[in-house]
Amino acid sequence: MRRSRALRNVLVGGVLLLAACAAGADSLESWNDLPAKQAIIRFVRDATTPDTTTFVPPAERIAVFDNDGTLWAEQPIYFQFVFALDRVKAVAPKHPEWKTTPPFDAILKGDMAAFAAYGEKGLMEVMAVTHAGMTTDEFAKTVSDWLATARHPRFGKPYTELVYQPMLELLEYLRDAGFKTFIVSGGGAEFMRVFAEKVYGIPPEQVIGSAGELEFRMGADGKPVLIKLPKVNLIDDKAGKPVGIQRFIGRKPVFAFGNSDGDQQMLEWTAAGPGTRFMGIVHHTDEQREFAYDRKSSIGTLDKALDEANAKGWVVVDMKEDWNRIFAFAK
């Protein structure tokens, strides 16, 4: 009796395992069956198989993803920066003085070299007028309206279609295995939250990003609002990523994916924990289907983190080789 029950348990376990493997292979269909995909499947199997030394308790299954260049494209320039420039142009009629005021004059003339010459100060002034001085609801609406109409210059598609199909499958695959998926990005949290739930299935409370200070004010109508202030609270990039992770999540992730030197510290922080871990980097190697860039690129520079990945055996995804599809629209 006991023996036959044990046998049945083994058989049932085996069937479940086969089913899980089949589901895994299936749901990562845009990944070619190469070492990167195999490492992902092995990690999930290790983390979720009970009664093993590699098992990760469900509460600790925290997976973090960079956004720009990891979940969606970031060339020829960060999409949020395009949003900011478009906002400057949209509100310029209300600011006739901008025609002769740096850095706005350069933007309105379309002279990006002149704008770049204004450096960080110019960028901060643009952020101040496009990302502050309004309520959080008003800001979300401008982002939403922009996403509905703006098109990527090369692909002619809405920016929210420039998301990587293999990464969408990976997010889903991890969630199906009981992982909580977070974005940890240098991009603005309030910007990403407008589309992250719909596009990635990641709710606002799992979106960590750069953010400014907020001020609570009671409106004249008795309705409170939160005003976005032109003052930085967190730059969630480089060494700011582990800070953001600790502040928002409060424990080390066991899985992290990035694509640039801005993600290096997040990957190091993830790697520093005990037990089963996964550190991955998306390497942009496909100029035909997307873009090819790494060490010399000013957007999404991948140099030191690539060296560290190679030295430490982190998984480096070669987009050209590992992904049989990049965007859902390009079949």
Next chain:
Amino acid sequence: MRRSRALRNVLVGGVLLLAACAAGADSLESWNDLPAKQAIIRFVRDATTPDTTTFVPPAERIAVFDNDGTLWAEQPIYFQFVFALDRVKAVAPKHPEWKTTPPFDAILKGDMAAFAAYGEKGLMEVMAVTHAGMTTDEFAKTVSDWLATARHPRFGKPYTELVYQPMLELLEYLRDAGFKTFIVSGGGAEFMRVFAEKVYGIPPEQVIGSAGELEFRMGADGKPVLIKLPKVNLIDDKAGKPVGIQRFIGRKPVFAFGNSDGDQQMLEWTAAGPGTRFMGIVHHTDEQREFAYDRKSSIGTLDKALDEANAKGWVVVDMKEDWNRIFAFAK
């Protein structure tokens, strides 16, 4: 055929509803069957009944709770403050100069009046030496060690047993109905995260609190650490609570529970959203079983928020009347 299926659906629905009601009544057993409990049950039924105008989609089921005085006791003084004083005493042997240095001299002499006279500056200096200058892991260990040995002066129990049994039941009841429960407290996030998961079933990533700046450093052993700095990032109290909610959660809660004027803006922010909402206040009215205090108390002052609750019909829990049990240890 279609008719009988419709009938069966109605019957099954009815049984499920009855089961839900029974489970609801059962799982809030420390609550007397009075208007506060009835309002909670009605809110959850409204929020979770599909195809009604009161339905709240699962993703929007965000419930926020203050901690001190709402989930656990806060008298005769905030527990985290006791921790800070105990830490000063514990490390004093390494700081012989403290015997003659304010505000530490007052603490070491046990002269709380003299300490209070140093005001906010004294408090900030105590926070700096007890909550900063160590790694996040080191800090968590000091909290954990303290919680294991410290006892409440009146009840003689570990502080983590000073949690309100009816609120534990409420947290569970809401989670069973698909709500995500968050702490939004003026207390320190890193302090609360040490016990919140075990005591409340609230994971670290759902604990929002006051917090200092962090610095990422690579250790000599190649292991990165985060150092707690003596610089404030967020005071998650009063108008800081809606700021913390927006920064961490990114959407308005539909359910909020507090107990003091420090929670007023959080309750207003919750009330400002559309649709089904619940705003509740714990009123400390039971000096026999716990403590009785409100408008005149320096700890957990409840004055303006009580007026607003009464004016707007928010639920005010009378601990003496509404709760048939306060602490699990006091049967």
